[in-house]
Amino acid sequence: MKLNILKTILLTASLSTAIVSCSEDFVETKFFQDVEQAPLTSLTEVESFERGMYTSMRSETYYGRDYTAFAEVRSDEMYSNLYAGYFTTVYNYQMTSADAYARDTYRQIYTAVAKANILINTDVNGIQGTAADRDAVRYHIGQAYVLRALYFFDLLKLYGQKYTGGSLGIVTPLKYDPKALQARGTIAQNEAQIESDFTTGLAMMEQYDLGVTDRVYLNVYGAKALMSRFYLYKGDYAKVRTLVADIVNSDLYQVIPAASYAGSWKSSKQNNSIFELAVGVAGANGTNSLGYLYNYNGYGNTVVSSGLYNQYSNNDVRKSIIELTDGEYYLYKYPSLEGADNLKLIRYEEVLLNGVEAELNGGSAATALIYYNQIVQNRGLAAASSVNMTTLKLERAKELVGEGFRQWDLLRWGDPVPRPSVASTDIRLTAFPIPRVETDIAGTPIVSNPGYDN
Template sequence: MNKIIKIGLLSLAGAISTVACSDDFVEREFYQDVEQAPLKTSQEMQAFVRGIYTSMRTTAYYGADFLAYAEVRSDEMYSTLAGGYYQNVYNYTMLSNDPYAVTTYNQIYTAIAKANIVINSDLGAIQGTSQDKAYATFAQGQAYGLRAIAFFDAFRLYGQKYTPGGTLGIVLPLKYDPKALMPRATIAQTEAQIDADFTKALQIMTSSAALNYTSASNKTELSVNALRGMMSRYYLYKGDYAKVRTLTNDLVGKYTVATAGLLQTTFQFVMNGAAPNSIFELAVGTNASLSTGSYRQRLNPLGYANIVVSADAYNSYSTSDIRRGLITVSGGVRYLSNNNGTGKYTNTVGADNIRMLRYEEILLNGVEAELNGGSAVTALNYYNQIVTNRGLPAATSVDMTMLKSERRKELLGEGLRQWDLRRWGDAVPRPAGVSTDQRLNAFPIPRGETDLANTPVVSNPGYDN
């Protein structure tokens, strides 16, 4: 990471006061010329982890934009360009100074920088009791896991895995040094680092001394179960089906698929953290509400009405499928959010927790992994757990075509579709008249990175830098 980013870090007073309330966590920024001191208490370690969540839930990251990128470049949703949002993303006309490319890059690497401060803290210097040290150790494990997620997200957006002849991944800073000059790693090196971070996180977080720090019932912290679920997502994209099968098996039975009658409720504000199918959420809360910057505002007809469901996706649902009712059709346009409480993103003040991972995704990951070297019987079992709770009859067999269709119907609008299409090698539709240059599948590396004196960072081909 080459550019100096002002990181929203916590002062000690802020750290102690906000540890217990991640819903309303508010960043306090150090001045740029203040060097970050080593962390010395479990409270500081935990507070910095909460600071990572704060970066992740911003509008430019999981709060809206990162999810939108995967939807407007897919076959299930598209941008109406209302309000000017996502115009260059949707039309593949981004430049190296495009605000989306820049702000999302900055937020991802800010999260990484915060994680690095926790990861590189000396656990031997942590003050307090043995329990305090165990909490600090667990927080360090969480930081490894969150860094892996952030590296994976940056890799999908800015890496060249889905561009013809591409060999480059992303910059991989492993310690907080805002003045460091680092080149981009290769695709293989990037994937290896993500794997190493996930592996280290699981090793630390499952250690006996720290295991009681958080549990599966705490949905707004990266628990061991949430970590395994996010690893499942990564290894599915990597094509490591054996690992996906193992991780799925570790989670099966620990959560339940939302029933037809409960599905809508699981997406509503009142169910934050309580839904039986929720594995991991980013806490928002009213004080930190994203308001007009929320994903809901991009989807809602009384908001910006910018991202809407394609006719093909809507028509893929049978009339008996309960998920069809999550989509509101008005004036011939199909919306995934509405002010009457219908849809997946419904809170009018933008204070909904951000659903990072649902049990249904884990089962679908398991179906795909079992269909690729595993058990057809197990795949069918996972598949039927979902479809029978959506008002559909149980299937007698399942194949990849059915799995692909079911992923689109179940995970509609949740920020996964573009990446599914790309990893399968399936066509990703583009608007009529748009450039067909496949190099533009990757976002541009921001000019602020490539224009620095003596920078080793090279741009992605097809752009203006």
């Protein structure tokens, strides 16, 4: 891989002024040509680079809007009504190698990878300060490993051939090298690298644990929650069961009660939040935000299907944040039109649902039911007497709608993924195209995905 946007990195001159409030904008790193990244030499610089990773993640082309929406508009629980022209090529499976959605998300995630690689390859012995400072740096390097695993996982789902009949995955650069050329690995190689990053990062975070409790920073349990997501998609249910049990037994998190459910989407750092991206006014994406995409008074482009809406009972509190307007169902999980709501990356409810599925696949049916009832009883519903995979699939849809999971759930289950009537039926187009700006680089070993024009 040799991305033009990753040719060089420089820290901004304001690096030493780390943020003092989560509502302020994270210190960002800037990418320039022909200047190599200088080594990080202080804990302050390391912390600022970490915040730069978070900044990359909250971009509108990553978790701030597009990456989340991709899995919703290609699902059975939401769809794009094509208002304002958003997601037309994605929804209709009409992307080309020059498609802006494929290009910009690819670029944004690999920008985050580059920042993670600079942190991971930091020489801890070169860090100025105390031994405690250097141990703190090791903790942050552990976070960078975990987040790099997440970035690779997200790239693999979107651009890899796991669900298209092929064997190729994505490029997995392990250090920042603006002049490197690297080919795509296989899916198996990618998954092994992701697992290695997760386990390495978690071990470092546990060994040098800083006792982080602020939910806008990844902690040990956030790392375990992300790992449970990865192992669920990989089908390693035993690992999911262990990770979920660790998180549940920590007693640090709880399912949001019915009375607080609607308000929890307007508020940051709630008890069900394991890891969220701080946004605030300074970091808001405005008209490019997820809230503006979902809300009727914004673009109102991505809406809930009537099929899912009709599955909610009238006393289900989740129904209260879906509103019927002009014949379509609008979701208000991110109610701010300015996009100032924190992005809830990992909620306790997702972890419990991961646990339900894992327990139903080789574990304890009784434990699965306990996890399941923790959710439904806090949504205004009566406790269930049993749970099975059919029930679990519907509950994941009702609880996680709009959060960017559904297409991936359908694909890993082998369930049908609906396509509009105008869409191609070519299964290869499930994977996004490798952007032409990548495959056109002279001497690149990267090959394109079949079915596209590059």
